Amino acid sequence: MGAIFRREMGAFFTSPVAYVYLTVYYVFAGVCFYLFTLSYGIADMSSFFSMLFWANFLLIPVLTMRSFSEEKMQKTDQGLLTAPVSLGGIVLGKYFAALMMYTIGVAIIFVYALILSFFGTVAWGIVAANFIALLLLGAAFIAVGVFISSLTESQFIAYIISLLLLLVMCVMQELAGLIEGASVPELFQPVVNLLATGMNAISFYNKFYDFTCGLFDLSSVLFYVSTAAVFNFLTVRVLETRRWR
Amino acid sequence: MIEVKNLTKYYGDHLAVDNISFTVEDGEILGFLGPNGAGKSTTMNMLTGYISSSSGQALINGVDILEDPIKAKASIGYLPELPPLYQNMTVMGYLNFVYDLKKCKLPRKSHLKEICNLCKITDVSHRIIRHLSKGYRQRVGMAQALVGNPPILILDEPTVGLDPKQIIEIRNLVKKLGKRHTLILSSHILSEIQAVCDRVIIINKGKMAANDTLENLTKSISSINRMIVRLDGKREEVLTAIRRIPGVTSVRADMERENGIYDYEIVMEQDADIRIMLNEMCHEHGWSIYKMASDEMTLEDIFMRITMGEGMPDEAASKKKPVIRLVTPEEQRAQAEAQAEAEAAAGESEEKSDEGGNE
Numbered sequence: 169m170g171a172i173f174r175r176e177m178g179a180f181f182t183s184p185v186a187y188v189y190l191t192v193y194y195v196f197a198g199v200c201f202y203l204f205t206l207s208y209g210i211a212d213m214s215s216f217f218s219m220l221f222w223a224n225f226l227l228i229p230v231l232t233m234r235s236f237s238e239e240k241m242q243k244t245d246q247g248l249l250t251a252p253v254s255l256g257g258i259v260l261g262k263y264f265a266a267l268m269m270y271t272i273g274v275a276i277i278f279v280y281a282l283i284l285s286f287f288g289t290v291a292w293g294i295v296a297a298n299f300i301a302l303l304l305l306g307a308a309f310i311a312v313g314v315f316i317s318s319l320t321e322s323q324f325i326a327y328i329i330s331l332l333l334l335l336v337m338c339v340m341q342e343l344a345g346l347i348e349g350a351s352v353p354e355l356f357q358p359v360v361n362l363l364a365t366g367m368n369a370i371s372f373y374n375k376f377y378d379f380t381c382g383l384f385d386l387s388s389v390l391f392y393v394s395t396a397a398v399f400n401f402l403t404v405r406v407l408e409t410r411r412w413r
Numbered sequence: 414m415i416e417v418k419n420l421t422k423y424y425g426d427h428l429a430v431d432n433i434s435f436t437v438e439d440g441e442i443l444g445f446l447g448p449n450g451a452g453k454s455t456t457m458n459m460l461t462g463y464i465s466s467s468s469g470q471a472l473i474n475g476v477d478i479l480e481d482p483i484k485a486k487a488s489i490g491y492l493p494e495l496p497p498l499y500q501n502m503t504v505m506g507y508l509n510f511v512y513d514l515k516k517c518k519l520p521r522k523s524h525l526k527e528i529c530n531l532c533k534i535t536d537v538s539h540r541i542i543r544h545l546s547k548g549y550r551q552r553v554g555m556a557q558a559l560v561g562n563p564p565i566l567i568l569d570e571p572t573v574g575l576d577p578k579q580i581i582e583i584r585n586l587v588k589k590l591g592k593r594h595t596l597i598l599s600s601h602i603l604s605e606i607q608a609v610c611d612r613v614i615i616i617n618k619g620k621m622a623a624n625d626t627l628e629n630l631t632k633s634i635s636s637i638n639r640m641i642v643r644l645d646g647k648r649e650e651v652l653t654a655i656r657r658i659p660g661v662t663s664v665r666a667d668m669e670r671e672n673g674i675y676d677y678e679i680v681m682e683q684d685a686d687i688r689i690m691l692n693e694m695c696h697e698h699g700w701s702i703y704k705m706a707s708d709e710m711t712l713e714d715i716f717m718r719i720t721m722g723e724g725m726p727d728e729a730a731s732k733k734k735p736v737i738r739l740v741t742p743e744e745q746r747a748q749a750e751a752q753a754e755a756e757a758a759a760g761e762s763e764e765k766s767d768e769g770g771n772e
Binding site for chain 1: 424425458461462463464465482483484486487489491493495497498499500501502506510511513514515516557
């Protein structure tokens with residue numbers, strides 16, 4: 169796992185991926201920071217944090233699209249799969265490398281908080297809670313991205329599918345609202361309500377929003393972590409079943 | 414030691430490898446011979462745990478590759494058909510990665526240096542793999558397989574796509590490696606196998622067609638006694654005359670080389686020497702000999718016959734015997750069907766050709 173993690177990190181920085189990702193992420197964060205915090209002249213970063221949420225579905229697929237697709241395309245996966253390492257080790261090595269890149273991006277919020285601290289009082293607890301929230305969100309989304317990447321040989325397809333899937337996950341609560349508002353026959357109302365409740369329950373945004381307000385909920389943490397675990401497990405299964413074909 | 418028992422692989426409905434069994438003893442160099450698409454790579458991929466078999470078993474030093482893959486893989490160095498090289502890494506960076514990946518315990522610097530020297534990639538060790546030529550990439554692939562000094566090496570077509578000089582270099586390297594490792598080498602190039610391997614397995618359409626030592630193969634090859642004679646004189650007359658010579662089992666006219674001069678392919682009984690009689694015959698009829706050459710059957714002939722048997726029926730008939738000898742009784746059973754077919758094809762052709770078969 170360690171070897172794969174180090175190689176992945178190296179690959180990020182010897183290819184344009186790391187630079188493109190970090191540049192776009194920092195520019196986006198910078199613009200949001202200016203628009204939602206600096207321009208108001210307040211030291212409250214909560215709207216800035218909720219904006220960062222929306223960067224993820226666009227940018228996380230950039231980090232994950234190549235992880236298995238490229239290996240499959242270049243046939244380098246043959247080297248990994250015939251080496252004395254477990255499938256779990258391979259998947260986690262790649263997963264944590266992407267998560268590391270993501271963390272490097274997210275860590276920029278501390279710089280912004282530091283800047284703010286010269287002009288006002290920064291609630292460091294909330295900043296830290298948001299950092300953790302963003303990490304947890306990334307942990308779940310990256311697992312999804314890596315999983316999608318294991319399904320296809322094409323980085324482009326991996327990017328598009330991950331983007332769409334993450335978008336759906338991001339707007340789950342909006343979809344739930346739409347369904348609730350829809351006029352349906354009386355008979356189906358309970359089904360619709362159940363569906364809406366279910367969709368709200370798996371909404372990433374709702375849970376994330378609680379964090380941005382400084383509410384630390386253990387069940388939310390568990391939700392993010394188990395999403396990550398489930399998708400990493402699925403990725404292992406994909407690699408395993410591919411051998412049996 | 415590698416033990417393969419009834420290994421079978423289906424890709425969907427397509428049967429890629431059909432019930433292959435063999436063993437490779439420690440220190441042996443085994444050649445895997447077959448045309449493209451015969452199932453060589455599939456077999457090797459199953460041995461190395463890249464894909465799993467549909468049924469059957471592969472034991473690497475007694476460890477089932479599917480039951481304890483990590484332990485089994487640790488004793489294999491594998492060079493796949495396409496070396497698994499990361500294009501953006503330097504050679505040294507890549508080898509270091511492989512070293513970590515295999516959790517190698519040997520001293521890093523000296524071990525990697527030794528491998529680089531062995532594969533002659535020391536002078537490119539700091540270059541990016543993407544910029545290397547095919548020959549160098551193949552050697553880096555070889556180096557990758559050698560990291561960790563695994564007791565078993567499996568090399569899938571290590572010389573494919575290389576120029577003749579590089580082929581000789583890789584071949585020498587393989588020979589050198591064969592002294593320290595158990596080695597399986599696949600190729601569709603016969604001279605390569607002939608040059609380095611102790612034992613040969615010929616595989617065709619997923620089935621094992623032959624499994625014998627080179628020595629035995631050569632023995633069965635030399636037991637066939639053939640020669641080519643170039644003569645003038647009328648074709649029919651020459652054929653009848655040659656057929657009358659004692660010791661000749663069959664004769665066949667080949668191409669017309671010059672105006673009225675043909676090549677005749679003569680198959681003789683074992684130990685028969687008809688050269689003097691041929692000369693006398695020519696003298697009697699007033700013909701002249703333009704060329705006389707003994708035509709030993711090579712591994713190439715056997716290979717061609719096994720892999721495209723139906724394509725050249727006359728040959729198939731004349732060379733049937735040695736090939737049956739190559740196959741052990743157990744394999745013979747598996748091959749019975751294929752042989753029956755080949756015999757039928759050969760029988761038909763005998764009826765058609767005026768020279769007829771033989772033996």
